[in-house]
Amino acid sequence: MTTNWDQYVRPAIRAMAGYTPGEQPQTGGVLKLNTNENPYPPSPKALEAMRRVLDEQGAERLRRYPEPLGDRFRATAARVLGVRPGNIVIGNGSDDILTILTRTLVPEGGRVLSLEPSYLLYGTLASLQGARMEEISFATGWELPEPWPKPGANLVFLPNPNSPSGTVVGLDRIRRVLPQMGAPLVLDEAYVDFAPATGLELVREGLPVIVTRSLSKGYALAGLRFGFAVADEALVREMEKVKDSYNCDAISLAGAEAALADQEWLQETRAKVIASRDHLERGLAHLGFTVTPSEANFVWCRHPRHAARSLFDGLKAQNIFIRLMRYPGHEDGIRITVGTPEGTQRVLDTLAGLVGSAA
Numbered sequence: 001m002t003t004n005w006d007q008y009v010r011p012a013i014r015a016m017a018g019y020t021p022g023e024q025p026q027t028g029g030v031l032k033l034n035t036n037e038n039p040y041p042p043s044p045k046a047l048e049a050m051r052r053v054l055d056e057q058g059a060e061r062l063r064r065y066p067e068p069l070g071d072r073f074r075a076t077a078a079r080v081l082g083v084r085p086g087n088i089v090i091g092n093g094s095d096d097i098l099t100i101l102t103r104t105l106v107p108e109g110g111r112v113l114s115l116e117p118s119y120l121l122y123g124t125l126a127s128l129q130g131a132r133m134e135e136i137s138f139a140t141g142w143e144l145p146e147p148w149p150k151p152g153a154n155l156v157f158l159p160n161p162n163s164p165s166g167t168v169v170g171l172d173r174i175r176r177v178l179p180q181m182g183a184p185l186v187l188d189e190a191y192v193d194f195a196p197a198t199g200l201e202l203v204r205e206g207l208p209v210i211v212t213r214s215l216s217k218g219y220a221l222a223g224l225r226f227g228f229a230v231a232d233e234a235l236v237r238e239m240e241k242v243k244d245s246y247n248c249d250a251i252s253l254a255g256a257e258a259a260l261a262d263q264e265w266l267q268e269t270r271a272k273v274i275a276s277r278d279h280l281e282r283g284l285a286h287l288g289f290t291v292t293p294s295e296a297n298f299v300w301c302r303h304p305r306h307a308a309r310s311l312f313d314g315l316k317a318q319n320i321f322i323r324l325m326r327y328p329g330h331e332d333g334i335r336i337t338v339g340t341p342e343g344t345q346r347v348l349d350t351l352a353g354l355v356g357s358a359a
């Protein structure tokens with residue numbers, strides 16, 4: 001017997017394509033520069049904290065359910081970020097946080113806005129919610145459009161730094177445009193650990209802004225799946241109703257707390273990644289690429305004479321994975337995650353071979 005599931009699945013789900021994450025090769029020997037992971041191992045203190053959960057005493061912690069709201073993590077993160085524990089919502093990766101926010105703030109049939117080109121998951125979240133996604137182009141210089149062209153959405157998403165451009169929008173511009181938006185703004189700070197400034201002060205000022213953070217990039221813990229939101233306490237209480245009761249496990253809570261506490265590790269790693277980013281940008285420019293200066297841990301670029309697709313394929317043939325970025329209305333480009341100095345040199349040397357000049 002075969003069941004025709006089309007008759008049961010929600011039409012909105014059947015109609016959508018679903019989000020396609022970057023390829024995750026499981027074989028060794030690949031230089032993986034396609035999903036913006038940190039090239040360095042995580043803080044040893046984070047690893048140690050997770051090991052402790054698995055030791056004998058930790059077995060008791062695994063037998064029991066974890067803290068539903070992650071109080072220990074929240075206390076540490078609040079201290080590090082200069083907010084109150086009640087301002088923080090924990091998530092199974094920041095994607096989980098973005099889902100919780102969409103479910104909390106966007107009604108079925110509602111409107112979600114995002115800048116384009118940016119993170120494609122926002123459109124998927126809108127579809128899942130049965131809402132409409134509308135996209136707005138960045139103004140010249142990757143700035144927020146002013147005046148704001150589409151007021152009154154239910155939610156606006158702005159990655160800051162943005163992906164794929166790696167650019168940031170200044171806080172003064174956000175303060176000016178926010179009243180025109182007439183909607184809560186999610187500042188998706190997945191890449192903020194490589195950027196000069198955060199928008200946390202907008203939350204402290206009581207503006208309708210939610211800052212989302214990830215431990216996948218700056219803290220080198222993409223495999224752990226941990227992210228969080230910083231928001232007004234009243235909104236946090238509503239988000240807590242929406243999230244799964246135990247959306248973060250005991251191991252990730254312990255690792256995330258120790259990672260946040262180890263700011264020294266973060267600063268050292270950030271400096272190394274930024275040095276490699278500068279090297280990558282200079283090397284790409286030298287090879288004739290048009291490079292958008294990045295404040296994140298990746299660089300978005302295109303070559304005037306070589307199609308993005310052929311560069312992507314050429315690198316893949318040599319076991320270097322990057323991301324081919326295609327957005328309607330924009331020329332194809334490639335996005336290269338910043339690696340170690342050796343990895344960065346290897347991708348530059350390989351590209352030099354592909355475009356036919358010395359790196």
Ligand SMILES: Cc1ncc(COP(=O)(O)O)c(C=O)c1O
Nearest residue numbers: 093094095119159190214216227
């Ligand atoms: C802009 C942006 N936001 C959020 C995420 C999700 O990160 P996480 O691994 O914390 O779910 C990503 C991941 O690539 C991203 O690019």
